[in-house]
Amino acid sequence: MMKLQWGMIGGGEGSQIGPAHRLGAGLDGAFEFAAGALDHRPKEGRAYGQRLGLAGDRAYGNWQEMLEGERSREDRVDLVTVATPNATHFEITREFLKAGFHVLCEKPMTMTVEEGEEIVRITRDTGRICAVNYGYTGYSLVRHMRAMVARGDLGKVRLVKAEFAHGHHADAADADNPRVRWRYDPAQAGVSAQFADCGIHALHMASFVTGQEVTRLSADTVSCIESRELEDDAMVNFRMDGGAVGRLWTSSVAIGRQHGLTIQVFGEKGGLRWAQEHPNQLYWMPLGERLQVIERGEANLSPEADRSTRVTIGHAEGMPLAFANIYSDLAEAIRARKDGREMDPAADLYPRAEDGLRSMAAVFAVAQSGKEDGAWLDARPPMFR
């Protein structure tokens, strides 16, 4: 099978996100790293790209150069990943989509709801793929949770409980550290800090797993470290369009928790519990029976789980493989288009521009509700109301 050609913007030398994307894209051999504009400093970006094996004429100095260079090639890249600073996601994504490229955009997809709506309109107009990197949904057992809910194992979902709470910004003495401070500064981070950074992963996962979208929410946002203008802890209650009640806690001052992305789903006929720190086990209690441990890789799971697992039961799989599953979905989506066939429905799980837009609407609703003493607000983007 011919490899697909893949390009990247951002993720320069020393970044964490660059190697993660290259690892995810390359892991199954579906994508070949073929082009890049890796650094905001043109010279450094070109040199680093070549050290990573890019041809000299495809190691670009900036995204504009890359757009020009690639759009005119026969063998232009099949997918562009945008991993630049948050404020630039919108413009780059928009321009590449308009030029007919498929895009995988790092989260947050945009800085405003209006921008998000524009991206959604462009994807609809152009028919291009715009995926957003909610990588935690790539875990095999998260996909199995979704499949279990979808096929009715839980009955009607009553309640979703999601958490993304860590303690890595808990040190008041470190609050002025520039590496931390910008996250809590509205001038740089926008209207929300911890919810926008971590909470939206948990909120997207709640939607992903239940197959329901958030309609209304009420938020209690606080800055436990007082010098911070934006929140470092938030509790969000919400309602979903299929009737589920949601509760989401996110924190960056929860000392003792390393990562703390967990999701629990409770339905009429059973309850599920999963935690990112031990992603290879899923706890399932059917109503009136005992708690069971579902193991990643066990026999007779869903097609969605089977497709997204690579090693045998009992051997741990981690985040890089979850990430790779997003790329694997995209490879299948792109190939299906090239081949003029339907894509494998078990791969049709990558997060969409619509998800990126919904997250942005939720971020603004959380920030506003937090200011209004927890007022219940519409969490939907205007175009979906």
Add this chain to the structure above:
Amino acid sequence: MMKLQWGMIGGGEGSQIGPAHRLGAGLDGAFEFAAGALDHRPKEGRAYGQRLGLAGDRAYGNWQEMLEGERSREDRVDLVTVATPNATHFEITREFLKAGFHVLCEKPMTMTVEEGEEIVRITRDTGRICAVNYGYTGYSLVRHMRAMVARGDLGKVRLVKAEFAHGHHADAADADNPRVRWRYDPAQAGVSAQFADCGIHALHMASFVTGQEVTRLSADTVSCIESRELEDDAMVNFRMDGGAVGRLWTSSVAIGRQHGLTIQVFGEKGGLRWAQEHPNQLYWMPLGERLQVIERGEANLSPEADRSTRVTIGHAEGMPLAFANIYSDLAEAIRARKDGREMDPAADLYPRAEDGLRSMAAVFAVAQSGKEDGAWLDARPPMFR
């Protein structure tokens, strides 16, 4: 050491709570079961009391008889436990306090805030002890958490996260079962179901551990099983008088959780996590260090922990011993009064009438806030505002 004399009202044959109290009171040999009015049916109560070893003249037919009988005795009981149906707690507790007895009342102490205030006034006027049975605070490591916070190990407390979520009322088919239904019926249960039944344990524990009282709260209450008038799931955000932010989740439809009483406390200098299902370990991360496991019974814990532990490290202790610790506190409190000395401060931890009153104020605030879309309400009883 002479045993103290102990009496009980309620807890008749077949009840769960009766044996639990007799076990707790008798476990350390501090109390002798000396009198009782165990059943609302006088004949059955007298017979059962005698089968349990009570003298014929102290196996009473009802609480009024017992009040009359005991008040006139030289060797009258030192402590009366009230474990009757909820709606009768107030009257019985009031009358025994007024007659000069010390009382341990099952929760909820009263059905209204006004009644709660009356009990507090009586205890203040009479100088009698009125304890309320929040038994989970008796666990050795819960007491150690409190001691760690009090001595400053966590610095200023920023955040408390409490949960009491189980799935034992999740079966819609069982919702009409009278054993379950009354709990969700306002005519029998009052203004709140799950919060009043379980949530107040978690809320009291948040106060117990932080040494702070709840001032304001906002609640999101839902009935996941629609036939229920009262809530089976609630999320409560709150603020405490020492500046801590609180978040409390309680549920009876969380299938897969057996008990789910957990508490996490996050301060400037570290974070703590404890769960009732594995009560012999406490997880502690000092800021910037690694997560540590504090074991019940290890050397050099606090006096509060040492006093409330009975078996060596590595051997599990469970709920009955936590319960016994409340009785042990009361025995020390009563003996100190008899001896005219100060009581051991490490035993001065039993929940007070004031705690029972605060819980009742919180119950009404939660119910009201739930009706008002999560409005922030004063959670304090009027007499403490």
Add this chain to the structure above:
Amino acid sequence: MMKLQWGMIGGGEGSQIGPAHRLGAGLDGAFEFAAGALDHRPKEGRAYGQRLGLAGDRAYGNWQEMLEGERSREDRVDLVTVATPNATHFEITREFLKAGFHVLCEKPMTMTVEEGEEIVRITRDTGRICAVNYGYTGYSLVRHMRAMVARGDLGKVRLVKAEFAHGHHADAADADNPRVRWRYDPAQAGVSAQFADCGIHALHMASFVTGQEVTRLSADTVSCIESRELEDDAMVNFRMDGGAVGRLWTSSVAIGRQHGLTIQVFGEKGGLRWAQEHPNQLYWMPLGERLQVIERGEANLSPEADRSTRVTIGHAEGMPLAFANIYSDLAEAIRARKDGREMDPAADLYPRAEDGLRSMAAVFAVAQSGKEDGAWLDARPPMFR
């Protein structure tokens, strides 16, 4: 129901074992503490007994006095617990049995196999109960494991894996501490240290759970701290009379393990795993299905489990209640004899003199095999070969 009269030898002021027995015997109200010879110093023992509430004439100065005093009383004690130093267990137990008392003897029951056989013969001749305190078998879920095996849930048992490994004697600097040293000194401890102290609990549990007796064994014993003459770590392979293979590890130098009593049983049709540190969960995987969590107190467990549980599901029970279950068994056994009826078979689980004897035979076989490079030796007492 009349309380049974109970007496104790040993367990003086400051001991750990004294309070544990009083708690266990008193917990269900079946036994009344009526007589004792609590200290090897007569005066102190009498005074302490009276402080604990014994009548002056039943607070004895030594066991011989107690034997004389009690044997002549109408209301003599129904059960005598022997909790004196190990070397004295045999003589005291023998004399009380001969005088017609029922006895609960602390482990080890004797110091030699010959003494053990003598005790067994006396119990058979006199018809008296001689129980040995392997208290960990009192846990509700351990009893349920036994019931599951007995009713065939696992099919034929293939393999038992038992561990009792802790790190409390791992400090070389502490090895000369008299509190530790005597345990590793043959003059005081006999032929074995760690196996005799902890290993026999695990070995007895393997027999208790499988319903099979050990026939042959091979041991690898080592002194990790070289100054010790007796072993601080041992691995024992064994075979059982029902065909099961056994593997047992015991250690006192396993730093990081607090207690480490665990048992795993693997049969043709499923596997079980239990750990003393979290005794309220039992892990069960039926062949070809998922791992399940059996909770203490859940509905529809065995009669043996139901009888030995006191608090509702989700609330922890610990070691003191396990201990109390041994006393509860004995109370039922004694009452059944008094009433001339069959005892409840679900209570007929207390460890016997035969178990104490088998342990002693295993101790000698382990010590000998350890000296003979792991030679396989008969582990049965001569009288059972």
Add this chain to the structure above:
Amino acid sequence: MMKLQWGMIGGGEGSQIGPAHRLGAGLDGAFEFAAGALDHRPKEGRAYGQRLGLAGDRAYGNWQEMLEGERSREDRVDLVTVATPNATHFEITREFLKAGFHVLCEKPMTMTVEEGEEIVRITRDTGRICAVNYGYTGYSLVRHMRAMVARGDLGKVRLVKAEFAHGHHADAADADNPRVRWRYDPAQAGVSAQFADCGIHALHMASFVTGQEVTRLSADTVSCIESRELEDDAMVNFRMDGGAVGRLWTSSVAIGRQHGLTIQVFGEKGGLRWAQEHPNQLYWMPLGERLQVIERGEANLSPEADRSTRVTIGHAEGMPLAFANIYSDLAEAIRARKDGREMDPAADLYPRAEDGLRSMAAVFAVAQSGKEDGAWLDARPPMFR
């Protein structure tokens, strides 16, 4: 950095091991898949290789063709992975080493000790790398354990406890399934089944972590399913050349355990515990202190841990990354040779031919000891005695 050229023998379509190696070799972008003889059926192998992207002239029909084809090329492969059936490892590895290639051989490296010694001699004579794929040693925290022991954190190691116990061959009804049966048939599997398949991973890990080699051992081997000629369960006691005592349990009938590779190391100054199923946490108790949780990716770990970690703390890493670390070591080793420099000592951790040989000697010693009632035998290959 130029990619290294990599070739593979075996791992044809439908195999599990082929994708695992391609994933591991490709994950960091250090190796390019350039040549292969993937199937014992030449036509299928050539076609599959081309589908995987190999050039037509480097998609070989068998290993002999590949040896001829590659040895004459300028751009011959830098590393050959041998992932063929066990009985062919020796011959292929030998011939490629002799022809001057570096080799990564799947385990077991050979079927006899003599063959193993021959491989070791060839590597010494030719100076070529011969690595053996004990992939579990690639986990970041396993490498950190080794570093902690090496730098003295534990003091002298007293005891190693290793387990590799699963239940995937526990179904007697499945014992005749050809997919399972061959493993227990001496004609196909050699002298040992479960120990040779899984036990040697655990034994190698014991050596890897302690930096000590096994000298003597005693084994108890059993066939729990009676129709099996070779063992499905074994307990091995051993001694190491640095004075450590070892205990190793391996089983394929332990129903309820998925994988069960765990290692515990106990030294004078502390104890460590790690389990493959949750590989991102390492439990460490320094003598006299509390149990601590070391997290993969935390700050200030060893260079060995830092080099072998790819994602941030709190995000799980799994087996594929461990596997990739072996390839990463080899890439560094090969590059250092090309560059004429010393390799990074933190990468010098890949298992050697000597390790493969030692495993084979242990396999024969275990099989023989098992037949001789657990006799203690020399576990070293003759050339290392």
